[in-house]
Amino acid sequence: MIDLRRLHVLRAVAHYGTVTAAARALHFTTSAASQQIRQLSRELGVDLLEPQGRGVRLTSAARGLLAHADAIQTRWEQAEHDLRAHDGELSGVLRVSGFPVAIAELLAPMAAQLRAHHPRLSVHVREAGVPESFDLLFEGETDLAVVEVTPHNPPRGDARFEQQPLMDDPFDLVVPDGHELAGRACVDLADAALEPWIAPVPYSPCRPHVLSACAAAGFTPDIVHHVLDWDVTAHLVAHGLGVALIPRLARLPSHLPLTRVRCAGDPHRKFLTCVRAGGTARPAVAAALAQVRDLAAALPGGCTARVRPGP
Incomplete structure (x- = not known):
């Protein structure tokens, strides 16, 4: 044995x-x-x-x-x-994890709605990056994770996890109000090739997206500032210290003089939902997944900063 x-x-x-x-x-x-x-x-x-x-x-x-x-x-x-199945009522503890935007836009409202409709169910939320979320799933410390697609994720066919596409989050070029690109409906990133750039720190899962989008436009960005937080990035852009690609779901301070401009080629990041193999058999996990998908489908295309309408 x-x-x-x-x-x-x-x-x-x-x-x-x-x-x-x-x-x-x-x-x-x-x-x-x-x-x-x-x-x-x-x-x-x-x-x-x-x-x-x-x-x-x-x-x-x-x-x-x-x-x-x-x-x-x-x-x-x-x-x-x-x-552990009882009378069909959701109960016990459901543990979920995700990166900050996923928590703010998906996991927090999901937890609130499940708590309101299922008082016997307690939802515990944990902020975690992509590698940590998969470790937490493997260790049984979380039941559902919302993660970004990165080159370091386990293969989609990994038998230990069930990974399903959730949504795309487009990147916009963010420039100060009054910038020559701020008045455009859609910008070719090549037009920002000579600008100083503000980019995510090297270990951020969004950095490869920024570099790939610039490479697809035919240039390597001159990165002069490396930042971890989108709020900090927004303040640097607002002070005229560079331009940046920022995901549309990243909520930027509304008082800053910023303009988001849609990008040609539709650069974006992808979100996945991930559970342990067999995890969707648990009613609480299935209910949370359904709620997260509904929330993702209802997210508006606009953001707190101004977004120029597309053509």
């Missing part, structure tokens, strides 16, 4: 990439996690890890075992939901 606790350690090594990182996430010592893998290997009579440089990697036997382990985890998730 396979020890499911040891199997979970193997899944954590696959998810986090190293035994050390898996041990840290599971609150084990590295030696204790390694011992769990060795014991599982002895039980099965196959090698599960093999040397790779200064580290280790999963063997083909381990990768085959993980396919079954992920299926077991999904069935266990469904079994838990079945056992």
Whole structure:
């Protein structure tokens, strides 16, 4: 009989990439996690890890075992939901996570509406970036996450998660009022090629979108300011220190002298909803997903800053 606790350690090594990182996430010592893998290997009579440089990697036997382990985890998730089913009334704790815009526009109103209609259900919201949200899902610390699509997301076919497209969030060029581009209905980003640029910090998931949009327009932006927060970006633009691409859902201070201009080519970021495989069998998760989709569909195209109408 396979020890499911040891199997979970193997899944954590696959998810986090190293035994050390898996041990840290599971609150084990590295030696204790390694011992769990060795014991599982002895039980099965196959090698599960093999040397790779200064580290280790999963063997083909381990990768085959993980396919079954992920299926077991999904069935266990469904079994838990079945056992906890009551009279159809949503109850218990639902944990959701997302980045700031997703919380403000989707998760917070969803939590309020579910609380109003289902008093026995408690929704806990946690701010988290993309990698952390997937870690929280894997660890069972969150039940639903709204994330951006990035090159570092798990593949859409990853059997551990159910990832579904939610919505697109277009980027607008934001310039000071009175800027020569502020009067246009739609701007080709190439017309801003000689401007000083304000861009997200290198580790922001939005930075690749900005660079890709500029590259598609035929130039590399001269980035003079690197910023984490859209509000800070807006203040820099308002003071004439550069231009910026800002997602339409980012709420900017309404008192600032800013104009958003739509961009040719429709640069945008994509949002996904993510749950653990089998998670939608839980009525509370299904209800939250439905509510989030309704909220996303109802979001207006306009923003708090002025947006020039398209052609």
